[in-house]
Amino acid sequence: xxxxxxxxxxxxxxxxxxxxxxxxxxxxxxxxxxxxxxxxxxxxxxxxxxxxxxxxxxxxxxxxxxxxxxxxxxxxxxxxxxxxxxxxxxxxxxxxxxxxxxxxxxxxxxxxxxxxxxxxxxxxxxxxxxxxxxxxxxxxxxxxxxxxxxx
Numbered sequence: 001x002x003x004x005x006x007x008x009x010x011x012x013x014x015x016x017x018x019x020x021x022x023x024x025x026x027x028x029x030x031x032x033x034x035x036x037x038x039x040x041x042x043x044x045x046x047x048x049x050x051x052x053x054x055x056x057x058x059x060x061x062x063x064x065x066x067x068x069x070x071x072x073x074x075x076x077x078x079x080x081x082x083x084x085x086x087x088x089x090x091x092x093x094x095x096x097x098x099x100x101x102x103x104x105x106x107x108x109x110x111x112x113x114x115x116x117x118x119x120x121x122x123x124x125x126x127x128x129x130x131x132x133x134x135x136x137x138x139x140x141x142x143x144x145x146x147x148x149x150x151x
Contacts, residue, residue, distance in 0.1 A: 049070055072107070
C-alpha cells in the first residue's frame with residue numbers, strides 16, 4: 001500500500017483554485033499607459049504627423065481647416081494593380097467635397113519601411129506633410145517650410 005491509497009479523499013466544498021499551475025495568476029501590463037513602453041508604433045506615428053501638422057498650422061493659417069490623417073497603406077481602386085516600377089506613394093491629398101474639408105494623408109507602412117529609426121522617420125513624416133501641404137496650397141515645399149530638404 002502506498003501513500004496515495006491511504007490518503008483520505010478530498011473533503012467536499014470550495015477548493016482553492018489557481019489560475020495557472022505556478023499560482024501566480026494573470027499577469028498585468030508590463031508598463032502603465034503613461035510610460036512610453038505602452039505606446040504602439042501606430043500611436044507614435046500618429047503623434048509625428050500631428051506634431052508636423054501643428055508646426056505647419058502655426059506658420060500657415062490656410063491649413064487651419066485641413067484634416068491631417070494616417071492610413072496604413074495607399075488604397076488602389078478595385079481590380080487595379082500597382083504599375084510596375086512605380087514607387088509607392090508616401091502621402092496624398094483628398095480635395096474637399098461638399099461639406100467635407102481637405103484631407104492630407106500620410107501612409108504609415110511605406111514611411112516606416114523607408115526609415116531606419118524614429119529620428120529618420122520624424123524627418124520623413126515632416127517632409128511628406130510639407131510636400132502634401134504644398135500640393136494642396138499650390139506652393140513650393142520651400143514656401144511652406146523654409147527648412148524643407150535641409151535636414
